Amino acid sequence: MTAAPAQPAARTKHWRRRQGPDRSQVIRRTLQFAFFALNLWIGTQFYLFVRHYEAAGTPAYSRPPGVEGWLPIAGMMNTKYFLVTGTVPVVHPAAMFLFLAFLSASIVFRKSFCGWLCPVGTLSEYLWKLGRDTFKRNFFLPRWLDIGLRSLKYILMGLFLYAVISMPARALAEFLQSPYGLVADVKMLNFFRYMGTAAAVTVGVLVIASIFVQNFWCRYLCPYGALIGLASMLSPLRIRRNVETCIDCAKCAKACPARLPVDQLVQIRSAECLGCLECVAVCPVEDTLHMTLAVKRKPVPAWAMAAGVAAIFCGVTGLAMLTGHWHTPVPDWMYQELIPRAREFSHP
Ligand code: SF4
Ligand code: SF4
Numbered sequence: 001m002t003a004a005p006a007q008p009a010a011r012t013k014h015w016r017r018r019q020g021p022d023r024s025q026v027i028r029r030t031l032q033f034a035f036f037a038l039n040l041w042i043g044t045q046f047y048l049f050v051r052h053y054e055a056a057g058t059p060a061y062s063r064p065p066g067v068e069g070w071l072p073i074a075g076m077m078n079t080k081y082f083l084v085t086g087t088v089p090v091v092h093p094a095a096m097f098l099f100l101a102f103l104s105a106s107i108v109f110r111k112s113f114c115g116w117l118c119p120v121g122t123l124s125e126y127l128w129k130l131g132r133d134t135f136k137r138n139f140f141l142p143r144w145l146d147i148g149l150r151s152l153k154y155i156l157m158g159l160f161l162y163a164v165i166s167m168p169a170r171a172l173a174e175f176l177q178s179p180y181g182l183v184a185d186v187k188m189l190n191f192f193r194y195m196g197t198a199a200a201v202t203v204g205v206l207v208i209a210s211i212f213v214q215n216f217w218c219r220y221l222c223p224y225g226a227l228i229g230l231a232s233m234l235s236p237l238r239i240r241r242n243v244e245t246c247i248d249c250a251k252c253a254k255a256c257p258a259r260l261p262v263d264q265l266v267q268i269r270s271a272e273c274l275g276c277l278e279c280v281a282v283c284p285v286e287d288t289l290h291m292t293l294a295v296k297r298k299p300v301p302a303w304a305m306a307a308g309v310a311a312i313f314c315g316v317t318g319l320a321m322l323t324g325h326w327h328t329p330v331p332d333w334m335y336q337e338l339i340p341r342a343r344e345f346s347h348p
Contacts, residue, residue, distance in 0.1 A: 015245055015247050015285045015286075015288075016245075016285065016286040016287075017284060017285070017286065018283065018284055018285060018286045019286060022280070022281040022282075023302065023303075024277040024280060024281050024301075024302035025277070025278065025281050027302045027303055027305075027306045028115070028116055028276060028277065028302065028306065030306075031116050031117065031306050031309065031310065032116060032117070032122045032125075033122075035116075035117045035118075035119065035122070036119045036122050036123075038066070039066075039069075039119045041064075042064045042066045042067050042069075043067070045061055045062075045063075045064045046063065046064055046067045046185065046189065047189065048061040049061040049062065049063045049064070050186055050189060050339055053335055053336055053339035053340060054339060054340055063327075063328075063335075065094035065326050065327050065328065066094065066098070066317075067185050068092050068094040068095035068098060068185065068328075069094070069095070069098040069102075070185065070188055071092060071095045071184055071185060071188065072095070072099060072224045073160060073164070074092045074095040074096075074176060074181070074184055075092075075095035075096050075098060075099025075100075076099060076160070076161070076164045077164050077167070077172045077175065077176060078092060078093065078095055078096035078099075078172075078176070079096050079099055079100065080164055080165065080167075080169070080172060081169050081172045081173060082096060084169040085169050088323075088325045089172075089173065089176065090177075090328070090329065091173075091176040091177050091181060091182060091328050091330075092176060092181075092184070092185075092328055093320065093325040093326065093327075093328065094317075094320060094325075094326050094327075094328070097316050097317055097319070097320035097325065097326070098316075098317065100316055101312055101313050101315075101316035101317060102117070102228065102313075103227075103228065103231055104312050104316065105117070105308075105309045105312040105313060106228045106229075106231050106232045106235070107231050107232065107234050107235055108235060108236070108237070108308060108312065109235065109237060109275055109305050109308055109309055110232045110235045110237055110238070110273055110274070110275030110291075111225070111228055111229050111232040111271070111272075111273060111274045111275055112232075112274075112275045112305065112309045113228050114218060114222075114225050114228060114229070114274050115274030115275050115276035116275070116276070116305070116306070116309050117309065117313070118218075118225075120217065120218070120222070121215070121218055121225075121274075123210075124210050124215050124216070124217055124218050125215065125257065127207065127210040127211050128210060128211065128212075128213070128214040128215060128216075128257075130211060131210075131211035131212050134211075135212075138212065138213065138214050139212045139213055140213070140214075140259070141213065146259075149219075149220040150219060150220055152220055152221055153219075153220060153221055153222055153223055153225060153226040154223075154226050156221070156223035156226070157223035157224075157226040157227050157230075159223075160223055161227070178345075179338055179341075179345045180345040180346065180347060182328075182330060182334070182338055183338050183339060183342045183345065186338075186339055186342040187342055187343075187345070190342060190343055194343070206221075214257050214259070215257055215258075219258075219272075226271075229271035229272060230271050232271060232273070232275070233269065233271050235275075236293055236294050236295065237275065237291055237292065237293060237294065237300055237305075238267050238268055238269055238273070238291070238292065238294055239262060239267065239268040239273065239279060239280070239289065239290070239291055239292075240266065240267050240268075240289075240290055240291075240292040240297060241262065241263070241265065241266055241267075241288065241289050242287065242288045242289070243266060245285055245286070245287060245288045246263070246285065246288050246289075247284075247285055248263060249263070249284065250263040251263075251282045251283060251284065252279035252280075252282060252283055252289055253279070254282075255278045255279055255281070255282045256278060256279050257274065257276065257278060258270070258272040258273055258274055259272075260272060260273060260279075262279045262289070267294075275291065275305065277291060277302055277305075280302075291305065
């Protein structure tokens, strides 16, 4: 982040009110809801697929490979396997393609996976908005606690990365081809279906905390978001403020869900910037705050961000489908054997 030069007092400026409504949040929410709906559909289809093997007489449904988007560690493992061996892994290949799609979208369009796609991020956003509407405010943790807690997600990310990087390619393949690895998606479903008391209390605490503190899970605990955020620092896009026309109203900083001091900086380069454009949407001054291309300083409109994120997502997943690397080829008899016993399998 670059410190802004001293500015003249707001009163001395002649500024022009922004013309026309800002549509960035309508566009972003449309993409968020479309992706949320896609995940709901995938979740329902996957549940029905699993039930077919658990309860005799229930109809058969095909397994939606998109469920592997919920297996980010398998995605990282398979990415490492691919980088080391040059071979696309057989088990959970969609996890790798989805991981690469989300990472690429965030490298190009800042932390857009978190701000534009992630269903947990969407839920989190609506929880704090519910809290703000109900209690007329959100709460902010003291700076020392905020900084301390924010480091947690990087520690968790470091642990996961270390575990994946330190495993040889053969061990990664063996892990994912073990009974535990083959039904990792079923185990994820079982976590939510058969939640123990400790897990239920933890989820309840996170939901309540998210109502009061903006993006509690994403800001402090999500290791995936931490990785995506670090990758987003390579993005050629950044929020840029025109200090000549800015009237220092601080509306942008107040609207920023990442609590970035947008009103005091010239550019936002932070790994916390979600690329959500909430700050741009509230700026009252014409031509003052934009998402821009870092080099040419050209404004990048919200529709271009949405189209770019959707194109990367569809392009990468479409490539996986066209090259035959989307489905995990587990035969029916093996699922029949493994799914009803999924709860018995522990980490190899
Ligand atoms: S700086 Fe703007 S784009 Fe970045 S997180 Fe804050 S509000 Fe969103
Ligand atoms: S919203 Fe931010 S960038 Fe826009 S005028 Fe106010 S302080 Fe300046």
